[in-house]
Amino acid sequence: MSYLDTVADFYAEVAETPDVGLCCVQSTPLKMPGLTVPAQMQEMNYGCGTTVHPAELTGDPTVLYVGVGGGLEALQFAYFSRRSGAVIAVDPVDSMRAAAERNLAIAAQQNEWFDLSFVSIRSGDAFALPMPDRSVDVVAQNCLFNIFEPEDLAKALAEAYRVLKPNGRLVMSDPISTQEMPLHLRSDDRLRAMCLSGALTYEDYTQKIIEAGFGQVEIRARRPYRLLNAKHYKLDQNLMLESLDSVSFKVPIAKDGACIFTGKMAVYTGAEDSFDDNAGHILMPGIPLAVCDKTAGKLDKFSDITVTDSTWYYDGGGCC
Template identity: 55%
Template sequence: MKVRFEKVKPMNMYLSVTHDLYREAALDPQQGLCCTTTPLWRLPGLSAPPRMLQMNYGCGSTVDPRDLAGEPSILYVGVGGGLEVLQFSYFARRKGAVVGLDVVDEMLEACDANLREAEKDNTWFERDFVDLRKGDALGLPIDNETIDVAAQNCLFNIFHDHELQQALREMYRVLKPRGRLILSDPVCDTSMPEKLKKDERLRALCLTGALPLADYIKRLTDIGFGTIEVRARRPYRVLSPRHYETAELIRIESVEVAAIKDPMPADGPCVFTGKTAIYHGDEDFFDDGAGHVLKQNQPLAVCDKTAAALTRRGSDEIYVSESTFFYDGGGCC
């Protein structure tokens, strides 16, 4: 299968900086260039070529079996060396099941070469499983509501506000109802100095475009995603006054999030940040009258809205945990 090269509108200055950076990274792989490399999933029969592993430019993982049941159509934006499109293909083994987009010609060519190498080492994999196309996150060449799972890894932090809003709208547009947008990006709850925020090379390196997590989540819910799952949050980078123009140490974390195209609840989005409620009263269960039943001394994952409502009751019979920023499904909202 040939890589599709389609016309893409001209980039502005900061995207041009990013384009040049990743053009160089495609021609000369640099392990850990911008992000903490995430290991290949350990799955039967799955292996990746060394060059593909060297080009693992992402701050987390967007591949999770829980999102990939059935025969999903998958869109991955910003293909890098092809590691994640290969892993997505493991769960979607049919022609064109995974669409991989990138705006950098050299990255598409490198990804194509890596996938052809992967075909030699993985008996289950066929190159035609992945449809590589040239495409811009701000104008996806994908029809409305045709994608089950869309993903991006360490991409959205390079955008400024209005571009980020447009990119999220595009992802929302192409997803089917109840489709999932899986994201991995840096976040930072410390105020980023304006000079660092405006340094386009540092932004392209996934360092200074990081948003506070609450702001990041709000961007998703403002677009219309009714359910947000924060699945992981971990240390990622430190910007030290020794090396960067900042008066204080800035700690950056990476976050893995699933935004689900559910209908928006009347009382606002359901955001899961890893909170748990446990009933420890005298009865066999506790029913709050709003659809939440807690069994005696059994942990129940709850969204932040439910956690707040249970806390407001002031009961000494219900323990509600702080956010752990780890959520693996289940519970109630």
């Protein structure tokens, strides 16, 4: 039996008997005026962060949600795109799709604005998305891709890239590891299914996104997720996992590499009226300008420019 079979069996179990607290971090779910989340749906919130960023959901986008879970984020996406078929939710587990359908039916009773036609739940998986090329504005997944082994992760990212329209966004929330995951944990299929042992490091995770063709990555949040106790998990020392929320854009990769925004700022401290690096960045004295990490590295070499540390929160603006 492959690790993917173990994952499917595990999520079939938690679809029938919700495991409150599985994967999720201690955070308040997105609350919007007129949005009521059914209790059962909230109990099945098997995510490690959020993929619902209102700034990414303007203009009535078509959203493909991979791994429907209890339907929570499918409902939240529908809040922003209130039309038939606006949200397509894909899941390979029959019982999970059935649970999401039940939860969404309850949501339709509790939310006057919500119609069941807004969300289309389909059978399918991340490696063969049931959508044509360049057909959706947003692809989202929450705490799913971290389960995949690296080769399968590459396939899933390539599929997301395929179905996205040009300039489309891949919105993800996944655990990452602060150090390389030991082999004995990576080989534990049950822990992998529980989102505890498949996490890559930040560097490897973002590199996989870039290798799939995404030219710009923006980090929305990075925070503690789980601490793997050294004694319990047979480690030399405790291992901290973090939750990473990101938005990756289907835009061309620049000749000098992709742009990753982590909240760094560049500030010109010199005596001139402005600083122009002749690469598209004009800094005014004393005024912070958001820049990608690649540009930050170049500007940091100048003695009259101060580059701030990553805040791990960036939601647009600045330049690259």
